[in-house]
Amino acid sequence: MKKLMLLYTFLCISFLSAQTGTIKGLVVDKQSETPLIGATVELLNTSETKGVITDLDGYFTLENVPLGRQIIRVSYIGFESITLPNIVVTSGKDAVVNVSLTEAFDSLDEVIITSDTNKSRAINKLTSVSARQFSLEEVTRFSGGRSDxxxxxxxxxxxxxxxxxxxxxxxxxxxxxxxxxxLEGVPIPSPNHYSTLGTTGGPVSALNPNLLKNSDFITSAFPSEYGNAIGGVFDLGFRKGNKDDYEYTGQVGIFTGIEAMAEGPLGKNNGSFLVAGRYSLV
Structure with missing residues:
Protein backbone atom coordinates (compact mmCIF):
# COMPACT_ATOMS: atom_id res chain seq x y z
CA MET A 1 0.00 0.00 0.00
CA LYS A 2 2.82 2.38 0.83
CA LYS A 3 4.44 1.72 -2.56
CA LEU A 4 1.15 2.47 -4.33
CA MET A 5 0.83 5.76 -2.44
CA LEU A 6 4.40 6.72 -3.40
CA LEU A 7 3.73 5.86 -7.04
CA TYR A 8 0.50 7.87 -7.00
CA THR A 9 2.28 10.87 -5.47
CA PHE A 10 5.05 10.67 -8.07
CA LEU A 11 2.54 10.55 -10.95
CA CYS A 12 0.65 13.54 -9.56
CA ILE A 13 3.84 15.57 -9.22
CA SER A 14 4.89 14.62 -12.76
CA PHE A 15 1.48 15.57 -14.14
CA LEU A 16 1.48 18.95 -12.40
CA SER A 17 5.04 19.73 -13.50
CA ALA A 18 4.07 19.00 -17.12
CA GLN A 19 1.49 21.78 -17.04
CA THR A 20 4.14 24.48 -17.18
CA GLY A 21 6.90 25.44 -19.58
CA THR A 22 9.93 27.71 -19.83
CA ILE A 23 10.63 30.95 -21.72
CA LYS A 24 14.30 31.80 -22.19
CA GLY A 25 16.27 34.11 -24.38
CA LEU A 26 18.78 36.93 -24.80
CA VAL A 27 18.31 40.70 -24.37
CA VAL A 28 20.71 42.98 -26.29
CA ASP A 29 21.13 46.60 -27.31
CA LYS A 30 19.69 46.94 -30.81
CA GLN A 31 22.43 49.28 -32.05
CA SER A 32 25.58 47.77 -30.53
CA GLU A 33 24.23 44.21 -30.05
CA THR A 34 25.87 44.04 -26.61
CA PRO A 35 24.08 42.07 -23.85
CA LEU A 36 22.04 44.09 -21.35
CA ILE A 37 22.75 43.07 -17.75
CA GLY A 38 19.86 43.30 -15.27
CA ALA A 39 17.03 43.83 -17.79
CA THR A 40 13.60 42.97 -16.36
CA VAL A 41 11.45 40.31 -18.05
CA GLU A 42 7.83 40.14 -16.81
CA LEU A 43 5.09 37.64 -17.57
CA LEU A 44 1.79 39.45 -18.18
CA ASN A 45 -1.88 38.37 -18.00
CA THR A 46 -1.34 35.94 -15.12
CA SER A 47 -2.86 35.82 -11.65
CA GLU A 48 0.57 35.93 -9.99
CA THR A 49 3.28 38.43 -10.80
CA LYS A 50 6.25 36.58 -12.28
CA GLY A 51 9.50 38.04 -13.53
CA VAL A 52 13.26 37.59 -13.79
CA ILE A 53 16.31 39.68 -14.66
CA THR A 54 19.04 38.94 -17.19
CA ASP A 55 22.42 37.60 -16.08
CA LEU A 56 25.93 38.88 -16.87
CA ASP A 57 25.64 37.56 -20.44
CA GLY A 58 22.19 39.06 -21.06
CA TYR A 59 20.36 35.71 -20.82
CA PHE A 60 17.16 35.09 -18.87
CA THR A 61 15.13 31.99 -17.96
CA LEU A 62 11.48 32.34 -16.97
CA GLU A 63 10.34 29.02 -15.49
CA ASN A 64 6.97 27.57 -14.45
CA VAL A 65 5.10 29.47 -17.17
CA PRO A 66 1.52 28.28 -17.88
CA LEU A 67 1.09 26.49 -21.19
CA GLY A 68 -0.43 28.30 -24.17
CA ARG A 69 0.17 31.69 -25.76
CA GLN A 70 1.75 34.08 -23.29
CA ILE A 71 2.80 37.75 -23.25
CA ILE A 72 6.05 39.10 -21.79
CA ARG A 73 7.33 42.64 -21.29
CA VAL A 74 11.04 43.47 -21.36
CA SER A 75 12.26 46.74 -19.82
CA TYR A 76 15.61 48.31 -18.97
CA ILE A 77 16.63 51.69 -17.58
CA GLY A 78 17.42 54.08 -20.41
CA PHE A 79 15.74 51.90 -23.05
CA GLU A 80 12.26 51.68 -24.47
CA SER A 81 10.20 48.81 -23.09
CA ILE A 82 8.88 46.20 -25.51
CA THR A 83 5.92 43.81 -25.21
CA LEU A 84 6.02 40.46 -27.04
CA PRO A 85 2.65 38.70 -27.51
CA ASN A 86 1.76 35.22 -28.82
CA ILE A 87 4.71 33.34 -27.35
CA VAL A 88 3.78 29.66 -27.61
CA VAL A 89 4.75 27.80 -24.40
CA THR A 90 4.74 23.99 -24.41
CA SER A 91 5.87 21.43 -21.87
CA GLY A 92 8.10 19.52 -24.29
CA LYS A 93 10.25 22.38 -25.61
CA ASP A 94 11.54 25.68 -24.23
CA ALA A 95 10.30 28.84 -25.95
CA VAL A 96 13.35 30.87 -27.08
CA VAL A 97 12.91 34.64 -27.47
CA ASN A 98 15.67 37.07 -28.51
CA VAL A 99 14.91 40.72 -27.75
CA SER A 100 16.59 43.89 -29.05
CA LEU A 101 15.89 47.09 -27.08
CA THR A 102 16.18 50.60 -28.48
CA GLU A 103 17.74 53.39 -26.43
CA ALA A 104 15.17 55.91 -25.18
CA PHE A 105 15.59 59.67 -25.50
CA ASP A 106 14.06 62.03 -22.94
CA SER A 107 12.05 65.02 -24.10
CA LEU A 108 13.77 68.38 -23.61
CA ASP A 109 12.29 71.82 -23.07
CA GLU A 110 10.81 73.45 -26.14
CA VAL A 111 13.21 75.50 -28.27
CA ILE A 112 12.00 77.59 -31.21
CA ILE A 113 14.49 77.90 -34.07
CA THR A 114 14.41 78.99 -37.70
CA SER A 115 15.85 76.68 -40.30
CA ASP A 116 15.61 75.85 -43.99
CA THR A 117 15.74 72.09 -43.25
CA ASN A 118 13.34 69.90 -45.20
CA LYS A 119 10.83 68.93 -42.50
CA SER A 120 9.35 66.16 -44.61
CA ARG A 121 12.36 63.98 -43.72
CA ALA A 122 12.97 62.40 -40.33
CA ILE A 123 15.71 63.75 -38.10
CA ASN A 124 17.04 60.27 -37.42
CA LYS A 125 18.82 59.28 -40.65
CA LEU A 126 18.88 55.63 -39.58
CA THR A 127 15.09 55.37 -39.58
CA SER A 128 14.03 52.36 -41.65
CA VAL A 129 10.78 51.94 -43.57
CA SER A 130 9.10 49.03 -45.34
CA ALA A 131 10.86 46.51 -43.11
CA ARG A 132 9.24 43.49 -41.49
CA GLN A 133 10.66 41.11 -38.88
CA PHE A 134 9.30 37.59 -38.79
CA SER A 135 9.87 34.66 -36.45
CA LEU A 136 9.88 30.88 -36.70
CA GLU A 137 6.47 30.73 -35.03
CA GLU A 138 4.94 32.86 -37.81
CA VAL A 139 6.37 30.60 -40.53
CA THR A 140 5.01 27.42 -38.94
CA ARG A 141 1.62 28.96 -38.08
CA PHE A 142 0.91 30.34 -41.55
CA SER A 143 -1.79 28.27 -43.27
CA GLY A 144 -0.59 26.79 -46.55
CA GLY A 145 2.92 28.10 -46.03
CA ARG A 146 4.54 24.65 -46.16
CA SER A 147 7.13 25.87 -43.61
CA ASP A 148 8.51 28.19 -46.29
CA LEU A 183 22.12 33.88 -45.06
CA GLU A 184 24.43 34.94 -42.21
CA GLY A 185 25.55 37.89 -44.33
CA VAL A 186 26.42 35.76 -47.37
CA PRO A 187 24.39 36.33 -50.60
CA ILE A 188 22.89 33.14 -52.05
CA PRO A 189 21.45 32.85 -55.60
CA SER A 190 18.40 30.73 -54.71
CA PRO A 191 17.53 28.92 -51.46
CA ASN A 192 15.21 26.46 -53.23
CA HIS A 193 15.26 23.04 -54.83
CA TYR A 194 14.48 22.73 -58.57
CA SER A 195 14.89 26.45 -59.17
CA THR A 196 14.39 27.77 -62.71
CA LEU A 197 17.11 29.69 -64.54
CA GLY A 198 16.56 33.43 -64.21
CA THR A 199 14.47 33.30 -61.03
CA THR A 200 15.14 33.06 -57.31
CA GLY A 201 12.12 30.88 -56.47
CA GLY A 202 11.27 27.21 -56.69
CA PRO A 203 8.64 24.62 -55.76
CA VAL A 204 10.42 23.32 -52.62
CA SER A 205 12.42 25.46 -50.17
CA ALA A 206 15.85 24.20 -49.09
CA LEU A 207 15.75 26.35 -45.93
CA ASN A 208 14.81 24.63 -42.68
CA PRO A 209 12.84 27.21 -40.64
CA ASN A 210 13.59 25.33 -37.40
CA LEU A 211 17.22 26.43 -37.76
CA LEU A 212 16.45 30.12 -38.37
CA LYS A 213 16.29 32.95 -35.86
CA ASN A 214 14.18 36.10 -36.16
CA SER A 215 14.99 37.51 -39.60
CA ASP A 216 14.29 40.65 -41.65
CA PHE A 217 12.31 41.12 -44.84
CA ILE A 218 12.88 44.55 -46.43
CA THR A 219 10.92 45.81 -49.43
CA SER A 220 12.47 49.25 -50.00
CA ALA A 221 14.95 51.85 -48.72
CA PHE A 222 17.70 49.27 -48.33
CA PRO A 223 20.68 50.09 -46.07
CA SER A 224 24.01 50.49 -47.83
CA GLU A 225 25.18 47.01 -46.78
CA TYR A 226 22.74 45.43 -49.23
CA GLY A 227 24.01 45.56 -52.78
CA ASN A 228 22.64 44.12 -56.01
CA ALA A 229 19.04 44.36 -54.78
CA ILE A 230 16.14 45.96 -56.65
CA GLY A 231 12.92 44.38 -55.41
CA GLY A 232 13.66 43.44 -51.81
CA VAL A 233 15.96 41.74 -49.31
CA PHE A 234 15.57 38.55 -47.28
CA ASP A 235 18.19 38.73 -44.52
CA LEU A 236 18.22 35.36 -42.73
CA GLY A 237 20.33 33.99 -39.90
CA PHE A 238 20.85 30.74 -37.99
CA ARG A 239 19.82 30.56 -34.35
CA LYS A 240 21.88 29.09 -31.52
CA GLY A 241 21.08 25.81 -29.80
CA ASN A 242 19.68 25.44 -26.28
CA LYS A 243 22.61 26.13 -23.95
CA ASP A 244 20.84 24.73 -20.84
CA ASP A 245 19.14 21.44 -21.78
CA TYR A 246 19.26 18.77 -24.45
CA GLU A 247 16.26 18.81 -26.79
CA TYR A 248 15.25 16.52 -29.62
CA THR A 249 12.67 17.22 -32.30
CA GLY A 250 11.04 14.96 -34.89
CA GLN A 251 8.73 16.21 -37.64
CA VAL A 252 6.89 14.72 -40.62
CA GLY A 253 5.22 16.74 -43.39
CA ILE A 254 3.90 16.16 -46.89
CA PHE A 255 6.23 18.73 -48.49
CA THR A 256 8.96 19.12 -45.88
CA GLY A 257 9.40 15.35 -45.54
CA ILE A 258 10.99 13.60 -42.57
CA GLU A 259 13.06 15.73 -40.22
CA ALA A 260 15.11 15.20 -37.06
CA MET A 261 16.87 17.82 -34.93
CA ALA A 262 19.01 17.80 -31.80
CA GLU A 263 20.37 20.68 -29.72
CA GLY A 264 21.96 21.23 -26.33
CA PRO A 265 24.88 22.66 -24.33
CA LEU A 266 28.45 22.22 -25.53
CA GLY A 267 31.59 22.87 -23.52
CA LYS A 268 31.97 24.93 -20.34
CA ASN A 269 31.78 28.45 -21.82
CA ASN A 270 28.02 28.68 -22.52
CA GLY A 271 28.46 27.02 -25.90
CA SER A 272 25.76 25.06 -27.69
CA PHE A 273 25.23 22.84 -30.70
CA LEU A 274 22.35 22.52 -33.16
CA VAL A 275 22.20 19.83 -35.84
CA ALA A 276 19.32 18.87 -38.12
CA GLY A 277 18.64 16.63 -41.09
CA ARG A 278 15.69 16.60 -43.46
CA TYR A 279 14.69 14.28 -46.31
CA SER A 280 12.05 15.72 -48.61
CA LEU A 281 9.31 13.44 -49.94
CA VAL A 282 8.64 15.61 -53.01
Missing part, protein backbone atom coordinates in the same frame (compact mmCIF):
# COMPACT_ATOMS: atom_id res chain seq x y z
CA UNK A 149 9.62 31.76 -45.55
CA UNK A 150 9.06 32.72 -49.20
CA UNK A 151 5.38 31.74 -49.13
CA UNK A 152 4.99 33.56 -45.80
CA UNK A 153 6.31 36.80 -47.35
CA UNK A 154 3.74 36.57 -50.16
CA UNK A 155 1.08 37.65 -47.63
CA UNK A 156 2.80 40.90 -46.67
CA UNK A 157 1.65 44.26 -48.04
CA UNK A 158 2.94 45.01 -51.55
CA UNK A 159 4.08 41.41 -52.11
CA UNK A 160 2.53 38.74 -54.33
CA UNK A 161 3.38 35.31 -55.78
CA UNK A 162 2.73 34.12 -59.37
CA UNK A 163 0.96 30.90 -58.26
CA UNK A 164 0.90 28.31 -55.49
CA UNK A 165 3.29 25.91 -57.24
CA UNK A 166 6.34 28.15 -56.65
CA UNK A 167 7.56 30.56 -53.98
CA UNK A 168 8.77 33.39 -56.26
CA UNK A 169 8.43 36.72 -54.44
CA UNK A 170 7.16 39.67 -56.51
CA UNK A 171 7.51 43.00 -54.66
CA UNK A 172 5.55 45.94 -56.07
CA UNK A 173 5.65 44.45 -59.58
CA UNK A 174 9.44 43.94 -59.67
CA UNK A 175 10.95 40.78 -61.12
CA UNK A 176 11.65 37.95 -58.64
CA UNK A 177 15.31 38.20 -59.69
CA UNK A 178 15.44 41.59 -57.95
CA UNK A 179 15.10 39.88 -54.55
CA UNK A 180 18.37 39.45 -52.64
CA UNK A 181 18.65 36.40 -50.37
CA UNK A 182 21.29 36.57 -47.61
Missing amino acids: VGRLAANFAGVSAPDDSRNDVVIRGNSPTGLLWR
Whole structure:
Protein backbone atom coordinates (compact mmCIF):
# COMPACT_ATOMS: atom_id res chain seq x y z
CA MET A 1 0.00 0.00 0.00
CA LYS A 2 2.82 2.38 0.83
CA LYS A 3 4.44 1.72 -2.56
CA LEU A 4 1.15 2.47 -4.33
CA MET A 5 0.83 5.76 -2.44
CA LEU A 6 4.40 6.72 -3.40
CA LEU A 7 3.73 5.86 -7.04
CA TYR A 8 0.50 7.87 -7.00
CA THR A 9 2.28 10.87 -5.47
CA PHE A 10 5.05 10.67 -8.07
CA LEU A 11 2.54 10.55 -10.95
CA CYS A 12 0.65 13.54 -9.56
CA ILE A 13 3.84 15.57 -9.22
CA SER A 14 4.89 14.62 -12.76
CA PHE A 15 1.48 15.57 -14.14
CA LEU A 16 1.48 18.95 -12.40
CA SER A 17 5.04 19.73 -13.50
CA ALA A 18 4.07 19.00 -17.12
CA GLN A 19 1.49 21.78 -17.04
CA THR A 20 4.14 24.48 -17.18
CA GLY A 21 6.90 25.44 -19.58
CA THR A 22 9.93 27.71 -19.83
CA ILE A 23 10.63 30.95 -21.72
CA LYS A 24 14.30 31.80 -22.19
CA GLY A 25 16.27 34.11 -24.38
CA LEU A 26 18.78 36.93 -24.80
CA VAL A 27 18.31 40.70 -24.37
CA VAL A 28 20.71 42.98 -26.29
CA ASP A 29 21.13 46.60 -27.31
CA LYS A 30 19.69 46.94 -30.81
CA GLN A 31 22.43 49.28 -32.05
CA SER A 32 25.58 47.77 -30.53
CA GLU A 33 24.23 44.21 -30.05
CA THR A 34 25.87 44.04 -26.61
CA PRO A 35 24.08 42.07 -23.85
CA LEU A 36 22.04 44.09 -21.35
CA ILE A 37 22.75 43.07 -17.75
CA GLY A 38 19.86 43.30 -15.27
CA ALA A 39 17.03 43.83 -17.79
CA THR A 40 13.60 42.97 -16.36
CA VAL A 41 11.45 40.31 -18.05
CA GLU A 42 7.83 40.14 -16.81
CA LEU A 43 5.09 37.64 -17.57
CA LEU A 44 1.79 39.45 -18.18
CA ASN A 45 -1.88 38.37 -18.00
CA THR A 46 -1.34 35.94 -15.12
CA SER A 47 -2.86 35.82 -11.65
CA GLU A 48 0.57 35.93 -9.99
CA THR A 49 3.28 38.43 -10.80
CA LYS A 50 6.25 36.58 -12.28
CA GLY A 51 9.50 38.04 -13.53
CA VAL A 52 13.26 37.59 -13.79
CA ILE A 53 16.31 39.68 -14.66
CA THR A 54 19.04 38.94 -17.19
CA ASP A 55 22.42 37.60 -16.08
CA LEU A 56 25.93 38.88 -16.87
CA ASP A 57 25.64 37.56 -20.44
CA GLY A 58 22.19 39.06 -21.06
CA TYR A 59 20.36 35.71 -20.82
CA PHE A 60 17.16 35.09 -18.87
CA THR A 61 15.13 31.99 -17.96
CA LEU A 62 11.48 32.34 -16.97
CA GLU A 63 10.34 29.02 -15.49
CA ASN A 64 6.97 27.57 -14.45
CA VAL A 65 5.10 29.47 -17.17
CA PRO A 66 1.52 28.28 -17.88
CA LEU A 67 1.09 26.49 -21.19
CA GLY A 68 -0.43 28.30 -24.17
CA ARG A 69 0.17 31.69 -25.76
CA GLN A 70 1.75 34.08 -23.29
CA ILE A 71 2.80 37.75 -23.25
CA ILE A 72 6.05 39.10 -21.79
CA ARG A 73 7.33 42.64 -21.29
CA VAL A 74 11.04 43.47 -21.36
CA SER A 75 12.26 46.74 -19.82
CA TYR A 76 15.61 48.31 -18.97
CA ILE A 77 16.63 51.69 -17.58
CA GLY A 78 17.42 54.08 -20.41
CA PHE A 79 15.74 51.90 -23.05
CA GLU A 80 12.26 51.68 -24.47
CA SER A 81 10.20 48.81 -23.09
CA ILE A 82 8.88 46.20 -25.51
CA THR A 83 5.92 43.81 -25.21
CA LEU A 84 6.02 40.46 -27.04
CA PRO A 85 2.65 38.70 -27.51
CA ASN A 86 1.76 35.22 -28.82
CA ILE A 87 4.71 33.34 -27.35
CA VAL A 88 3.78 29.66 -27.61
CA VAL A 89 4.75 27.80 -24.40
CA THR A 90 4.74 23.99 -24.41
CA SER A 91 5.87 21.43 -21.87
CA GLY A 92 8.10 19.52 -24.29
CA LYS A 93 10.25 22.38 -25.61
CA ASP A 94 11.54 25.68 -24.23
CA ALA A 95 10.30 28.84 -25.95
CA VAL A 96 13.35 30.87 -27.08
CA VAL A 97 12.91 34.64 -27.47
CA ASN A 98 15.67 37.07 -28.51
CA VAL A 99 14.91 40.72 -27.75
CA SER A 100 16.59 43.89 -29.05
CA LEU A 101 15.89 47.09 -27.08
CA THR A 102 16.18 50.60 -28.48
CA GLU A 103 17.74 53.39 -26.43
CA ALA A 104 15.17 55.91 -25.18
CA PHE A 105 15.59 59.67 -25.50
CA ASP A 106 14.06 62.03 -22.94
CA SER A 107 12.05 65.02 -24.10
CA LEU A 108 13.77 68.38 -23.61
CA ASP A 109 12.29 71.82 -23.07
CA GLU A 110 10.81 73.45 -26.14
CA VAL A 111 13.21 75.50 -28.27
CA ILE A 112 12.00 77.59 -31.21
CA ILE A 113 14.49 77.90 -34.07
CA THR A 114 14.41 78.99 -37.70
CA SER A 115 15.85 76.68 -40.30
CA ASP A 116 15.61 75.85 -43.99
CA THR A 117 15.74 72.09 -43.25
CA ASN A 118 13.34 69.90 -45.20
CA LYS A 119 10.83 68.93 -42.50
CA SER A 120 9.35 66.16 -44.61
CA ARG A 121 12.36 63.98 -43.72
CA ALA A 122 12.97 62.40 -40.33
CA ILE A 123 15.71 63.75 -38.10
CA ASN A 124 17.04 60.27 -37.42
CA LYS A 125 18.82 59.28 -40.65
CA LEU A 126 18.88 55.63 -39.58
CA THR A 127 15.09 55.37 -39.58
CA SER A 128 14.03 52.36 -41.65
CA VAL A 129 10.78 51.94 -43.57
CA SER A 130 9.10 49.03 -45.34
CA ALA A 131 10.86 46.51 -43.11
CA ARG A 132 9.24 43.49 -41.49
CA GLN A 133 10.66 41.11 -38.88
CA PHE A 134 9.30 37.59 -38.79
CA SER A 135 9.87 34.66 -36.45
CA LEU A 136 9.88 30.88 -36.70
CA GLU A 137 6.47 30.73 -35.03
CA GLU A 138 4.94 32.86 -37.81
CA VAL A 139 6.37 30.60 -40.53
CA THR A 140 5.01 27.42 -38.94
CA ARG A 141 1.62 28.96 -38.08
CA PHE A 142 0.91 30.34 -41.55
CA SER A 143 -1.79 28.27 -43.27
CA GLY A 144 -0.59 26.79 -46.55
CA GLY A 145 2.92 28.10 -46.03
CA ARG A 146 4.54 24.65 -46.16
CA SER A 147 7.13 25.87 -43.61
CA ASP A 148 8.51 28.19 -46.29
CA VAL A 149 9.62 31.76 -45.55
CA GLY A 150 9.06 32.72 -49.20
CA ARG A 151 5.38 31.74 -49.13
CA LEU A 152 4.99 33.56 -45.80
CA ALA A 153 6.31 36.80 -47.35
CA ALA A 154 3.74 36.57 -50.16
CA ASN A 155 1.08 37.65 -47.63
CA PHE A 156 2.80 40.90 -46.67
CA ALA A 157 1.65 44.26 -48.04
CA GLY A 158 2.94 45.01 -51.55
CA VAL A 159 4.08 41.41 -52.11
CA SER A 160 2.53 38.74 -54.33
CA ALA A 161 3.38 35.31 -55.78
CA PRO A 162 2.73 34.12 -59.37
CA ASP A 163 0.96 30.90 -58.26
CA ASP A 164 0.90 28.31 -55.49
CA SER A 165 3.29 25.91 -57.24
CA ARG A 166 6.34 28.15 -56.65
CA ASN A 167 7.56 30.56 -53.98
CA ASP A 168 8.77 33.39 -56.26
CA VAL A 169 8.43 36.72 -54.44
CA VAL A 170 7.16 39.67 -56.51
CA ILE A 171 7.51 43.00 -54.66
CA ARG A 172 5.55 45.94 -56.07
CA GLY A 173 5.65 44.45 -59.58
CA ASN A 174 9.44 43.94 -59.67
CA SER A 175 10.95 40.78 -61.12
CA PRO A 176 11.65 37.95 -58.64
CA THR A 177 15.31 38.20 -59.69
CA GLY A 178 15.44 41.59 -57.95
CA LEU A 179 15.10 39.88 -54.55
CA LEU A 180 18.37 39.45 -52.64
CA TRP A 181 18.65 36.40 -50.37
CA ARG A 182 21.29 36.57 -47.61
CA LEU A 183 22.12 33.88 -45.06
CA GLU A 184 24.43 34.94 -42.21
CA GLY A 185 25.55 37.89 -44.33
CA VAL A 186 26.42 35.76 -47.37
CA PRO A 187 24.39 36.33 -50.60
CA ILE A 188 22.89 33.14 -52.05
CA PRO A 189 21.45 32.85 -55.60
CA SER A 190 18.40 30.73 -54.71
CA PRO A 191 17.53 28.92 -51.46
CA ASN A 192 15.21 26.46 -53.23
CA HIS A 193 15.26 23.04 -54.83
CA TYR A 194 14.48 22.73 -58.57
CA SER A 195 14.89 26.45 -59.17
CA THR A 196 14.39 27.77 -62.71
CA LEU A 197 17.11 29.69 -64.54
CA GLY A 198 16.56 33.43 -64.21
CA THR A 199 14.47 33.30 -61.03
CA THR A 200 15.14 33.06 -57.31
CA GLY A 201 12.12 30.88 -56.47
CA GLY A 202 11.27 27.21 -56.69
CA PRO A 203 8.64 24.62 -55.76
CA VAL A 204 10.42 23.32 -52.62
CA SER A 205 12.42 25.46 -50.17
CA ALA A 206 15.85 24.20 -49.09
CA LEU A 207 15.75 26.35 -45.93
CA ASN A 208 14.81 24.63 -42.68
CA PRO A 209 12.84 27.21 -40.64
CA ASN A 210 13.59 25.33 -37.40
CA LEU A 211 17.22 26.43 -37.76
CA LEU A 212 16.45 30.12 -38.37
CA LYS A 213 16.29 32.95 -35.86
CA ASN A 214 14.18 36.10 -36.16
CA SER A 215 14.99 37.51 -39.60
CA ASP A 216 14.29 40.65 -41.65
CA PHE A 217 12.31 41.12 -44.84
CA ILE A 218 12.88 44.55 -46.43
CA THR A 219 10.92 45.81 -49.43
CA SER A 220 12.47 49.25 -50.00
CA ALA A 221 14.95 51.85 -48.72
CA PHE A 222 17.70 49.27 -48.33
CA PRO A 223 20.68 50.09 -46.07
CA SER A 224 24.01 50.49 -47.83
CA GLU A 225 25.18 47.01 -46.78
CA TYR A 226 22.74 45.43 -49.23
CA GLY A 227 24.01 45.56 -52.78
CA ASN A 228 22.64 44.12 -56.01
CA ALA A 229 19.04 44.36 -54.78
CA ILE A 230 16.14 45.96 -56.65
CA GLY A 231 12.92 44.38 -55.41
CA GLY A 232 13.66 43.44 -51.81
CA VAL A 233 15.96 41.74 -49.31
CA PHE A 234 15.57 38.55 -47.28
CA ASP A 235 18.19 38.73 -44.52
CA LEU A 236 18.22 35.36 -42.73
CA GLY A 237 20.33 33.99 -39.90
CA PHE A 238 20.85 30.74 -37.99
CA ARG A 239 19.82 30.56 -34.35
CA LYS A 240 21.88 29.09 -31.52
CA GLY A 241 21.08 25.81 -29.80
CA ASN A 242 19.68 25.44 -26.28
CA LYS A 243 22.61 26.13 -23.95
CA ASP A 244 20.84 24.73 -20.84
CA ASP A 245 19.14 21.44 -21.78
CA TYR A 246 19.26 18.77 -24.45
CA GLU A 247 16.26 18.81 -26.79
CA TYR A 248 15.25 16.52 -29.62
CA THR A 249 12.67 17.22 -32.30
CA GLY A 250 11.04 14.96 -34.89
CA GLN A 251 8.73 16.21 -37.64
CA VAL A 252 6.89 14.72 -40.62
CA GLY A 253 5.22 16.74 -43.39
CA ILE A 254 3.90 16.16 -46.89
CA PHE A 255 6.23 18.73 -48.49
CA THR A 256 8.96 19.12 -45.88
CA GLY A 257 9.40 15.35 -45.54
CA ILE A 258 10.99 13.60 -42.57
CA GLU A 259 13.06 15.73 -40.22
CA ALA A 260 15.11 15.20 -37.06
CA MET A 261 16.87 17.82 -34.93
CA ALA A 262 19.01 17.80 -31.80
CA GLU A 263 20.37 20.68 -29.72
CA GLY A 264 21.96 21.23 -26.33
CA PRO A 265 24.88 22.66 -24.33
CA LEU A 266 28.45 22.22 -25.53
CA GLY A 267 31.59 22.87 -23.52
CA LYS A 268 31.97 24.93 -20.34
CA ASN A 269 31.78 28.45 -21.82
CA ASN A 270 28.02 28.68 -22.52
CA GLY A 271 28.46 27.02 -25.90
CA SER A 272 25.76 25.06 -27.69
CA PHE A 273 25.23 22.84 -30.70
CA LEU A 274 22.35 22.52 -33.16
CA VAL A 275 22.20 19.83 -35.84
CA ALA A 276 19.32 18.87 -38.12
CA GLY A 277 18.64 16.63 -41.09
CA ARG A 278 15.69 16.60 -43.46
CA TYR A 279 14.69 14.28 -46.31
CA SER A 280 12.05 15.72 -48.61
CA LEU A 281 9.31 13.44 -49.94
CA VAL A 282 8.64 15.61 -53.01
